[in-house]
């Protein structure tokens with residue numbers, strides 16, 4: 040089998056020990072009368088779909104929708120799973136945008152898995168927001184219309200030099216902001232001394248703060264519930280950061296002005312951002328190291344996120 044990013048033992052670990060427990064926990068608290076639905080980037084083999092439907096009955100295949108920009112991958116998973124699986128071929132940025140009205144009827148989802156392969160801040164042109172962040176905001180807006188809480192799983196490449204200079208502007212501004220407002224100076228310190236090997240830690244602090252802000256501004260109490268870093272087959276140039284978030288809709292009274300609602304959410308955002316800096320980053324490759332010479336691989340429990 041080809042050594043692809045999606046079939047590494049480390050990725051398997053993420054599915055089993057990072058995604059699955061969070062999905063099961065969320066599902067156990069989900070209203071039983073609402074269909075538990077999944078939106079995912081499945082890749083050419085749909086390993087997450089296989090895992091969540093066949094090995095663990097978390098979703099029914101008819102409750103899954105795939106967004107896939109590669110025609111080849113879309114055709115492969117169509118052959119593998121048949122017509123019951125809904126596949127929409129296209130770039131998530133276009134599919135999630137407000138002009139893509141055709142995608143709106145398929146919302147809301149219970150779990151959204153944005154399992155990217157490239158960098159979060161690899162921005163093609165000067166713009167107000169990185170493309171990936173805009174995808175997240177578009178999805179949050181669609182979920183808000185349905186007042187629907189959900190789980191967001193996010194993964195992207197955090198290898199040194201994966202993000203370009205335009206993207207670094209966003210990174211530096213956020214690092215300065217959280218250092219100033221919270222005294223959380225680690226990200227800024229690492230960036231200013233150019234410590235490239237710490238880029239996963241830097242983005243592990245900054246991206247959750249931005250996602251929590253975006254959720255809060257759409258009336259979601261948003262918590263970062265996990266962080267993990269893995270290097271597929273030990274390759275540094277594809278170091279991946281995985282994050283998980285839980286969005287609970289806050290349902291503001293219709294009688295309250297926007298100003299009042301956003302003032303209240305400001306406190307929630309600040310509290311959740313401060314908590315997110317304390318969430319421990321699980322180092323998947325370290326976890327998987329043999330216990331002793333020739334000994335078995337460790338299969339320890341994922342520690343509860345520090346909240």
Ligand SMILES: C[S@@+](CC[C@H](N)C(=O)[O-])C[C@H]1O[C@@H](n2cnc3c(N)ncnc32)[C@H](O)[C@@H]1O
Nearest residue numbers: 045080081082083086087107108109130131154
């Ligand atoms: C890492 S694979 C997904 C693996 C899968 N989640 C699993 O657990 O095996 C990522 C897939 O998403 C697709 N993809 C990445 N970025 C995308 C985007 N912006 N829009 C649509 N598809 C995207 C890629 O073509 C690739 O097939």
